[in-house]
Amino acid sequence: MAHLCLSDVSVHFGGLQALTExxxxxxxxxxxxxxxxxxxxxxxxxxxITGVYRISGGAVSYDGQTISGLRPHHILARGIAxxxxxxxxxxxxxxxxxxxxxxxxxxxxxVVGAILRTRRQRTEERDVxxxxxxxxxxxxxxxxxxxxxxxLPYGLQRRLEIARALGSDPKTILLDEPAAGxxxxxxxxxxxxxxxxxxxxxxxxxxxxxxxxxxxVSHRVVVLDHGVCICQGTPEEVRSxxxxxxxxxxxxxx
Amino acid sequence: MTRGSRKSWQxxxxxxxxxxxxxxxxxxxxxxxxxxxxxxAVWLRVALGATLCFALYRLxxxxxxxxxxKPLAAARDAVGNTLARAPRxxxxxxxxxxxxxxxxxxxxxxxxxxxxxxxxxxxxLGLNVVVGLCGLLDLGYIAFYGVGxxxxxxxxxxxxxxxxxxxxxxxxxxxxxxxxxxxxxLRMRGDYLAIVTLGFGEIVRIVINNWMxxxxxxxxxxxxxxxxxxxPQLVDGSFSFxxxxxxxxxxxxYIILALAVFxxxxxxxxxxxxxxxxxEAIREDETAAELMGVDTFRFKLLAYALGAxxxxxxxxxxxxRMRFVSPESFTFIESAMVLAMVVLGGMGSIPGVILGALALxxxxxxxxxxxxxxxxxxGGAMAFMMLVRPAGLWPAARLGKRSDDTE
Numbered sequence: 001m002a003h004l005c006l007s008d009v010s011v012h013f014g015g016l017q018a019l020t021e022x023x024x025x026x027x028x029x030x031x032x033x034x035x036x037x038x039x040x041x042x043x044x045x046x047x048x049i050t051g052v053y054r055i056s057g058g059a060v061s062y063d064g065q066t067i068s069g070l071r072p073h074h075i076l077a078r079g080i081a082x083x084x085x086x087x088x089x090x091x092x093x094x095x096x097x098x099x100x101x102x103x104x105x106x107x108x109x110x111v112v113g114a115i116l117r118t119r120r121q122r123t124e125e126r127d128v129x130x131x132x133x134x135x136x137x138x139x140x141x142x143x144x145x146x147x148x149x150x151x152l153p154y155g156l157q158r159r160l161e162i163a164r165a166l167g168s169d170p171k172t173i174l175l176d177e178p179a180a181g182x183x184x185x186x187x188x189x190x191x192x193x194x195x196x197x198x199x200x201x202x203x204x205x206x207x208x209x210x211x212x213x214x215x216x217v218s219h220r221v222v223v224l225d226h227g228v229c230i231c232q233g234t235p236e237e238v239r240s241x242x243x244x245x246x247x248x249x250x251x252x253x254x
Numbered sequence: 255m256t257r258g259s260r261k262s263w264q265x266x267x268x269x270x271x272x273x274x275x276x277x278x279x280x281x282x283x284x285x286x287x288x289x290x291x292x293x294x295a296v297w298l299r300v301a302l303g304a305t306l307c308f309a310l311y312r313l314x315x316x317x318x319x320x321x322x323x324k325p326l327a328a329a330r331d332a333v334g335n336t337l338a339r340a341p342r343x344x345x346x347x348x349x350x351x352x353x354x355x356x357x358x359x360x361x362x363x364x365x366x367x368x369x370x371x372x373x374x375x376x377x378x379l380g381l382n383v384v385v386g387l388c389g390l391l392d393l394g395y396i397a398f399y400g401v402g403x404x405x406x407x408x409x410x411x412x413x414x415x416x417x418x419x420x421x422x423x424x425x426x427x428x429x430x431x432x433x434x435x436x437x438x439x440l441r442m443r444g445d446y447l448a449i450v451t452l453g454f455g456e457i458v459r460i461v462i463n464n465w466m467x468x469x470x471x472x473x474x475x476x477x478x479x480x481x482x483x484x485x486p487q488l489v490d491g492s493f494s495f496x497x498x499x500x501x502x503x504x505x506x507x508y509i510i511l512a513l514a515v516f517x518x519x520x521x522x523x524x525x526x527x528x529x530x531x532x533x534e535a536i537r538e539d540e541t542a543a544e545l546m547g548v549d550t551f552r553f554k555l556l557a558y559a560l561g562a563x564x565x566x567x568x569x570x571x572x573x574x575r576m577r578f579v580s581p582e583s584f585t586f587i588e589s590a591m592v593l594a595m596v597v598l599g600g601m602g603s604i605p606g607v608i609l610g611a612l613a614l615x616x617x618x619x620x621x622x623x624x625x626x627x628x629x630x631x632x633g634g635a636m637a638f639m640m641l642v643r644p645a646g647l648w649p650a651a652r653l654g655k656r657s658d659d660t661e
Binding site for chain 1: 519520523524527528529530531532534535538539541542543544545546547548549550556560
């Protein structure tokens with residue numbers, strides 16, 4: 001069971017307070033969206049969860065164990081995978097290789113095994129490839145397995161990022177603006193994919209600006225503004241919350 | 255004459271004039287007087303040759319030589335296609351036969367050059383793991399070569415340990431040196447890393463140069479033993495082993511050939527494995543690699559240590575072959591040379607690095623006929639190759655074609 005919990009998390013860079021006592025949790029099987037104006041601290045939260053930033057206060061726990069302070073690759077090994085706002089694929093590698101890299105933490109073979117090509121190394125390598133292939137097929141990229149990542153069209157690169165994250169057998173996946181730059185039909189496919197991911201038992205934390213995606217797929221929505229969590233609830237509750245409207249549109253002039 | 259071709263001829267003329275200006279101070283100022291005759295004579299010869307080549311190149315580009323070039327290009331494509339279809343052993347077999355029969359066919363001098371080439375292949379492939387695969391620019395690589403060479407030298411002189419026992423010790427010590435140097439430096443990236451590795455490379459050389467008690471300082475170490483092998487023998491019905499010290503060049507050639515083949519296979523297999531994928535991910539995007547589960551620090555250290563191992567093995571052989579080591583063999587210019595082989599051959603490409611080593615060791619030998627202008631011709635050849643093949647002589651097909659591994 002994957003239960004991600006942020007309690008009183010604060011982050012500051014020098015004098016800049018990026019997050020102030022943020023509290024929310026992601027329960028098993030849930031799709032939660034994180035929304036807020038630009039600079040509200042959404043990506044900062046992702047970086048905190050995945051261990052890129054150190055927190056200045058509070059704690060991040062996963063399945064009851066504290067994960068704040070662990071290095072990113074340890075956090076991935078615990079089962080939290082992510083995608084990036086600006087696509088960060090390994091551009092010179094093929095789609096399949098990209099996903100195979102993500103299986104790094106689930107395989108063991110060392111240098112000696114690689115040089116001697118031991119039976120164990122070969123079976124493991126076959127297993128890595130098969131599972132990577134399965135993740136690609138899940139994302140509908142099976143036929144592009146041997147295409148070089150940088151030659152893929154933008155929409156497919158976005159999907160490959162998700163496939164790569166799924167390749168590591170995560171229990172939780174963090175998607176950073178997966179719909180950015182997608183056309184309406186691609187967005188619909190993406191929503192279907194997010195729902196399929198959730199149905200496969202992986203809970204999803206989503207940062208997104210496309211409100212149609214957010215309102216359609218999320219079970220709950222968390223709204224951030226200036227590093228403060230201003231409201232959370234079901235999509236309907238959030239939509240009618242005055243604080244949210246103020247954050248997005250500004251307050252009325254008296 | 256089109257405008258484009260007039261412009262390129264103008265640049266060509268400018269280049270020749272610039273060449274004269276460079277050449278004249280080198281050849282024309284001596285004995286307190288200025289001379290023009292010699293410079294002009296040399297310059298005229300170079301200019302004539304260059305003009306001929308350039309005219310041919312322009313004609314080829316304009317399509318005037320199509321009649322002659324078309325069949326050639328067709329033939330090249332046909333050969334390329336057949337080669338691509340032939341199974342791998344059919345390509346490797348003639349190469350193996352040639353490599354094994356090489357000492358029989360050639361004289362001492364050619365064997366000497368071949369041994370040099372093979373040593374540099376080992377070094378180049380080792381550095382290729384660090385620079386080509388992992389993307390860490392290392393300007394002090396030759397330090398590990400030095401560590402390997404001095405390890406064997408000291409073990410051989412003081413403890414008379416045989417070469418084959420020392421080989422793994424040299425590799426292990428080089429790996430430890432790699433980790434020691436890598437640990438503080440690998441926190442840096444890019445240019446900073448290059449500068450720091452340059453510094454560490456020099457530190458190793460200076461330590462060797464000044465530690466008189468251990469390394470003999472600039473005098474070097476003498477009395478290193480050659481490698482030996484035990485040959486089984488049947489004398490008067492009793493079976494025994496005879497110890498044979500290898501001094502002959504052709505036997506040394508076989509030893510370094512075996513080392514080079516081992517290096518090639520090892521680097522190839524590492525390249526096409528989980529480890530190689532991790533290295534490549536680090537080269538592509540270090541942050542993303544860390545977030546996708548690669549322990550970047552550990553794997554950068556591993557790349558460093560692996561590179562050092564191959565350098566150390568080559569160093570041990572170098573000491574055994576020369577039977578003398580001195581700090582002069584491990585200067586920065588050697589690091590630059592090995593790096594040039596990797597870059598010239600094609601980063602991350604094993605056949606590329608082999609070609610690079612061949613070109614950088616064999617070409618200066620070929621230019622010995624030019625005597626005075628040897629290094630000039632060599633520099634010209636380098637510049638020309640970089641213009642024609644900027645990605646290297648044999649670029650990696652697309653860096654890392656791991657997934658459709660045929661084995």
